[in-house]
Amino acid sequence: MRFLLRKVGALLRELMARLKKSDDLHAESIEERRPSSFPALRQKGGKTMRKIALVNQKGGCGKTTTAINLAHFLAGGGKRVLLIDLDPQGHAGLGLGAEVDHAEKTIYEVLLGEIPINEAIQSLKENLDAVLSDVVLSGFEQVMAGASEREYKLTQSLVEVENNYDYLIIDSPPSVGLLTFNGLVAAEEVIIPVDASFFSIHGLGKLLDTIRIIEERVRHQLNIKILATNVDLRTNFCRSLLETLNARFPENCFNTIINTCTRLREAAREGKAIAEFDKNCAGYRDYRSLTREILDEEPEMLARGFTLESYLAAEGRLKLEEEREILFKVEAPEEAVVQIAGDFNEWVPQSLEFTESQGRPLWHKTISLRPGSYAYKYLVDGCWIADPNNESTVEDAYGGVNSLISL
Numbered sequence: 426m427r428f429l430l431r432k433v434g435a436l437l438r439e440l441m442a443r444l445k446k447s448d449d450l451h452a453e454s455i456e457e458r459r460p461s462s463f464p465a466l467r468q469k470g471g472k473t474m475r476k477i478a479l480v481n482q483k484g485g486c487g488k489t490t491t492a493i494n495l496a497h498f499l500a501g502g503g504k505r506v507l508l509i510d511l512d513p514q515g516h517a518g519l520g521l522g523a524e525v526d527h528a529e530k531t532i533y534e535v536l537l538g539e540i541p542i543n544e545a546i547q548s549l550k551e552n553l554d555a556v557l558s559d560v561v562l563s564g565f566e567q568v569m570a571g572a573s574e575r576e577y578k579l580t581q582s583l584v585e586v587e588n589n590y591d592y593l594i595i596d597s598p599p600s601v602g603l604l605t606f607n608g609l610v611a612a613e614e615v616i617i618p619v620d621a622s623f624f625s626i627h628g629l630g631k632l633l634d635t636i637r638i639i640e641e642r643v644r645h646q647l648n649i650k651i652l653a654t655n656v657d658l659r660t661n662f663c664r665s666l667l668e669t670l671n672a673r674f675p676e677n678c679f680n681t682i683i684n685t686c687t688r689l690r691e692a693a694r695e696g697k698a699i700a701e702f703d704k705n706c707a708g709y710r711d712y713r714s715l716t717r718e719i720l721d722e723e724p725e726m727l728a729r730g731f732t733l734e735s736y737l738a739a740e741g742r743l744k745l746e747e748e749r750e751i752l753f754k755v756e757a758p759e760e761a762v763v764q765i766a767g768d769f770n771e772w773v774p775q776s777l778e779f780t781e782s783q784g785r786p787l788w789h790k791t792i793s794l795r796p797g798s799y800a801y802k803y804l805v806d807g808c809w810i811a812d813p814n815n816e817s818t819v820e821d822a823y824g825g826v827n828s829l830i831s832l
């Protein structure tokens with residue numbers, strides 16, 4: 426409770442400060458910033474994490490139940506999973522037995538840029554990490570009103586951990602506001618759970634329209650799949666509904682359906698995934714089957730997947746760590762051809778410029794580097810040479826040495 430009060434106080438202070446500032450910030454339309462075609466997103470050498478968001482503006486249709494159990498089954502199968510709760514109700518954490526009310530570091534602080542995502546990640550079980558939320562997150566949309574890049578906050582925060590996980594599962598609130606939008610920007614796959622007992626085809630049509638609009642705006646493909654939940658096959662209504670869904674969206678329906686299963690409800694109340702609660706119920710079998718279906722799609726999805734870093738870089742929205750200007754210089758005759766190649770330019774030689782310094786022929790180039798270690802060499806008249814001014818070296822793949830700079 427104390428944490429909560431402190432956070433609400435902080436939220437109010439922040440809100441006031443931002444409201445004051447918001448006049449200065451001009452709201453950027455996403456449309457205005459788009460390049461004219463989809464960029465080449467897959468980063469060279471980058472590892473691709475599957476990024477799946479559970480979305481439906483309708484409440485109570487099984488988003489959280491699916492997020493929890495899918496994440497849990499994937500982790501149980503050895504996949505490294507990060508579950509992000511973007512819903513201020515905080516149900517994803519509760520459903521997995523986490524103490525949401527006492528979480529000091531939540532997705533809210535991460536989205537606001539107050540802490541790196543690493544600080545908010547909690548390990549819930551082997552292979553399953555989570556960033557949880559609580560009620561304070563409901564202020565996010567107002568706090569961010571007018572702020573630039575507000576739809577990219579989740580994606581930007583995830584870049585530093587995307588190589589640590591095989592799957593990102595995002596649980597969304599029952600609305601298509603800024604929080605859901607942040608999830609959709611980070612996602613490549615969307616699962617729309619459709620509650621078969623309350624289904625309205627009109628509602629689904631509206632949701633698909635919304636997602637198409639968002640997809641166009643975020644300018645990356647979203648693979649959209651519909652999951653029928655809370656299905657009672659004994660009723661004609663549910664059977665005809667499944668037929669309608671499959672006929673209307675033949676490419677977008679999972680083969681798996683999630684039957685009505687009270688054990689799922691009870692497991693959530695106990696703070697457990699169904700696999701920890703009851704292995705002899707329909708809910709267990711259905712979510713296991715859904716997980717298998719998703720795993721079966723893995724090769725295809727990974728082949729066309731992209732890294733968040735390359736996506737943000739293509740959009741010009743990558744938050745760079747502080748770059749430093751490094752001056753590289755080497756002595757060589759004026760008539761020589763002098764170039765430099767290294768990890769920082771993917772070993773594609775770049776030319777240096779010539780000057781005379783204190784009567785000595787000097788070739789130089791300034792390169793902006795982010796913190797890290799970089800191997801490099803000069804190429805003088807076609808001969809590779811290590812930097813004579815740098816004692817730090819590292820072996821290269823050909824039995825020689827490269828110079829090494831560490832920042």
Ligand SMILES: Nc1ncnc2c1ncn2[C@@H]1O[C@H](COP(=O)(O)OP(=O)(O)OP(=O)(O)O)[C@@H](O)[C@H]1O
Pocket residue numbers: 483484485486487488489490491512514516597598599654655656683684685686687689690691693708
């Ligand atoms: N297949 C099912 N059979 C029976 N109960 C279910 C099933 N799936 C989910 N429930 C229960 O229905 C309720 C709503 O499910 P859930 O919280 O997953 O929906 P949600 O879409 O995340 O809701 P919200 O939009 O409020 O976040 C929960 O009590 C959950 O335990």
Ligand SMILES: [Mg+2]
Pocket residue numbers: 488489490512516596597
């Ligand atoms: Mg939910």
